[in-house]
């Protein structure tokens with residue numbers, strides 16, 4: 408049986424380490440030099456207002472520049488970088504432009520002629536990804552001769568890991584992204600993701616593990632300096648190895664189980680040949696989830712603070728990114744609002760499928776999906792809807808205040824500034840080096 412080759416190397420030297428990994432993996436062997444190559448980094452979030460920890464969250468510019476240099480050495484001149492960055496306002500084009508400037512993509516353009524696009528300013532085309540699903544992909548990605556997929560080696564609170572397959576979601580338009588977070592118990596997010604491969608041009612996956620992340624995908628996770636590169640021409644093989652390196656058996660990772668089922672692959676890595684470092688020599692366990700209390704009704708931090716009179720279950724995988732942003736701010740605001748006086752038996756529901764606990768006095772419905780689902784639910788005594796898709800900050804604050812949870816509006820108004828709070832974790836740790844996110 409022909410095996411899929413995956414190279415694992417340590418990142419030790421600019422360009423040389425990646426060139427070695429690519430050589431070992433044979434991932435570029437089919438390239439002739441005249442291809443149109445599309446590079447897909449992972450730039451989860453961006454804000455112009457503050458500096459936040461990028462380690463383990465965003466693909467390093469170092470790896471992106473290394474990829475460009477290796478492609479150039481192989482005679483490739485038509486290179487495009489494209490990403491669909493999540494910003495608070497999807498129509499905001501200045502934040503993505505700021506991201507590309509700050510990450511050194513303008514320098515790559517000047518030096519090597521690399522083009523870079525915010526995919527939300529480009530075209531999308533409908534693609535049938537099977538099982539009755541159609542989603543709209545960016546056309547620069549679809550029409551490339553070769554895609555260089557460059558995710559970060561990280562775990563993810565909803566999908567356990569976020570690697571090559573999950574990175575493809577950033578090529579969808581916003582309605583398609585929302586569609587991926589279905590309510591169908593047979594077809595959750597982790598079932599949808601492996602279907603995205605059906606749209607993929609020939610490709611190679613370079614997993615950037617210079618910095619890895621626990622409890623990703625965002626800056627509230629915890630980064631480590633790991634100096635690992637994983638390269639393969641087979642995205643599923645790269646992801647299976649990536650999951651193992653993060654300490655998670657593919658058989659325990661639903662997105663891998665679904666990928667194996669859909670694409671007819673074994674889960675035990677028996678169709679994979681590893682070259683370079685051994686998995687066991689580079690692997691280290693990365694937690695993927697935030698702890699909740701025993702009955703799963705409160706974040707462990709709230710439980711420890713002694714919060715009473717509130718049930719605020721963990722968001723599930725039906726919640727899409729834009730509601731996740733609100734939910735992150737809401738969690739923080741509720742924690743800061745706790746003054747030791749029990750709240751009035753309130754429940755907060757989110758996502759697309761959560762059901763109310765009968766008997767609660769007040770039920771806050773976060774987002775239009777919850778509002779629609781429970782508009783006539785007899786199990787709810789007093790519904791407090793926060794309408795909108797995603798809901799607006801002002802409406803969220805007003806409803807929380809009506810419920811008696813006196814959240815501080817400034818937390819929502821300065822949500823982008825709040826990201827800088829997470830920088831504290833990396834203070835005085837020289838291994839967390841901002842220069843990895845610049846092009847000299």
Ligand code: SF4
Nearest residue numbers: 727730774775776796
């Ligand atoms: S309301 Fe929230 S969960 Fe529902 S589709 Fe909109 S963003 Fe997604």
